[in-house]
Amino acid sequence: MDTFLLDTNVVSVLYDARRPNHQTVRQVIAALDQASPQLVSVVTFAELRFGLALSQAAGQPLTHIEACIERAEEHPPAEVGSHTPEAFAYVKSSIALQRMDVRSRIPRWVEGWADRVTGQLLQIDENDLWIAAQAVERNYVIVTSDMDFKRVISPAVPELRVLLI
DSSP states (O other), X not given: OOOEEEOHHHHHHHTOTTSTTHHHHXXXXXXXXXXXXXXXXXXXXXXXXXXXXXXXXXXXXXXXXHHHHHXXXXXXXXXXXXXXXXXXXXXXXXXXXXXXXXXXXXOSSGGGOBOTTTOOBOOOOHHHHHHHHHHHHHTOEEEEOOXXXXXXXXXXXTTOEEEEO
């Protein structure tokens, strides 16, 4: 039986009917084996709370974000454990080794990494690497609509299992 790790972009759409792809995400989640656990990463909870804090500071409506967090908290959390940093280092270094010239100085922030062949920024988020690390560490299937998991992370980390919506 698979365990599914719902990415932030899936959770935020799943619990916000105003989003354009809300019905598609709901259908995909409903089609998953309902006996299989559906977890939400603590990294996702942090991202949602960050969005809440920014919206609050900007004076924007908060009820849909608060409702999303409340619904997301109904899922069991996927914690960052004592072995997750090792998995994180493996994921991040695998991407660097595949996409970067490691003989030159690599920018500290992964968001600034550029592909050694195309020169284009990879534009991946550090939090996605933590979520990928949790999935690799525990053999979870990441459920996401973020193409970076298929375009950048999976090619470097072949054991990462991704269900792209």
